[in-house]
Amino acid sequence: AQTVTQSQPEMSVQEAETVTLSCTYDTSESDYYLFWYKQPPSRQMILVIRQEAYKQQNATENRFSVNFQKAAKSFSLKISDSQLGDAAMYFCAYKKGTSYGKLTFGQGTILTVHP
Amino acid sequence: DAGITQSPRYKITETGRQVTLMCHQTWSHSYMFWYRQDLGHGLRLIYYSAAADITDKGEVPDGYVVSRSKTENFPLTLESATRSQTSVYFCASSESQIIGNTIYFGEGSWLTVV
Numbered sequence: 001a002q003t004v005t006q007s008q009p010e011m012s013v014q015e016a017e018t019v020t021l022s023c024t025y026d027t028s029e030s031d032y033y034l035f036w037y038k039q040p041p042s043r044q045m046i047l048v049i050r051q052e053a054y055k056q057q058n059a060t061e062n063r064f065s066v067n068f069q070k071a072a073k074s075f076s077l078k079i080s081d082s083q084l085g086d087a088a089m090y091f092c093a094y095k096k097g098t099s100y101g102k103l104t105f106g107q108g109t110i111l112t113v114h115p
Numbered sequence: 116d117a118g119i120t121q122s123p124r125y126k127i128t129e130t131g132r133q134v135t136l137m138c139h140q141t142w143s144h145s146y147m148f149w150y151r152q153d154l155g156h157g158l159r160l161i162y163y164s165a166a167a168d169i170t171d172k173g174e175v176p177d178g179y180v181v182s183r184s185k186t187e188n189f190p191l192t193l194e195s196a197t198r199s200q201t202s203v204y205f206c207a208s209s210e211s212q213i214i215g216n217t218i219y220f221g222e223g224s225w226l227t228v229v
Contacts, residue, residue, distance in 0.1 A: 045207075045223075091157055103218060105159070
């Protein structure tokens with residue numbers, strides 16, 4: 001079975017600085033997708049970024065980028081120029097390539113942004 | 116664009132009572148899902164449905180029942196609620212034609228079993 005591990009229960013960053021959230025996963029599949037979701041206090045799940053395993057290029061969405069290390073099964077999220085609105089719980093998630101939305105989530109990392 | 120709506124958003128019920136959480140999506144997505152979120156576990160899949168009248172168990176199905184008579188609706192029923200089912204429940208949906216596409220989540224239903 002696939003597992004996703006987020007080893008940092010909590011992280012903090014100063015406004016305007018950069019922070020990296022870690023995620024590792026375990027799978028025997030070659031075709032899969034990885035996601036980072038943001039969950040603010042409202043509890044809404046917001047997709048931040050996604051990465052297809054077959055793509056070597058790391059995904060980037062504005063201030064958010066990933067470091068995808070397929071051999072190491074690592075998928076970290078870098079947030080640049082952190083803003084107060086980035087404060088939230090962040091979840092790493094894995095999806096097998098042939099499954100339509102069956103996500104396996106990590107335990108989450110609470111990010112605090114200090115002004 | 117209403118997306119996914121869940122009801123009720125907040126519910127307090129007593130142990131042993133039956134509770135139904137409703138989920139409605141307006142996109143005609145084939146796939147729908149129910150997840151529960153508990154501290155320290157992230158979100159875990161309860162049940163999912165590939166189409167109307169097709170449902171299957173996820174990671175934590177015990178104590179739950181689902182049905183999907185219409186594509187747009189996917190209710191989750193707790194037949195006899197227990198305190199361990201106190202959680203936040205998320206409904207989600209995705210299209211069937213695109214394997215790697217986005218999964219859309221509802222806003223969650225907070226359930227407390229006393």
